[in-house]
Amino acid sequence: MSNHENAMQIIESRFKLLEAGDTSAVVHAELSMAIEMAHSCGVISLEEYAPLVQRHNAIYNEQARAAMAKMERYA
Numbered sequence: 755m756s757n758h759e760n761a762m763q764i765i766e767s768r769f770k771l772l773e774a775g776d777t778s779a780v781v782h783a784e785l786s787m788a789i790e791m792a793h794s795c796g797v798i799s800l801e802e803y804a805p806l807v808q809r810h811n812a813i814y815n816e817q818a819r820a821a822m823a824k825m826e827r828y829a
Contacts, residue, residue: 761792765806772813777821785810 755763768785771778789810793803 757795757797761788761797764788765792769809769813772810772817777817782810782814 765785765788768781768788771781772785789798789803789806792798793800798806
């Protein structure tokens with residue numbers, strides 16, 4: 755398996771956790787670190803990097819909105 759395939763496997767496994775509803779800060783940090791490391795080491799290109807970051811940001815923002823909505827119901 756190539757470095758690119760390994761990196762994408764790690765990244766996608768964290769996306770799957772988040773998309774399944776995991777809101778753990780640890781998983782968010784692991785995903786962010788995996789994306790940044792893969793790009794900084796030249797394993798993924800800028801064309802691959804930007805959509806991954808956007809996808810992660812979208813998941814994070816949606817989870818934050820859901821958490822705020824839940825908190826507002828109890829206020």
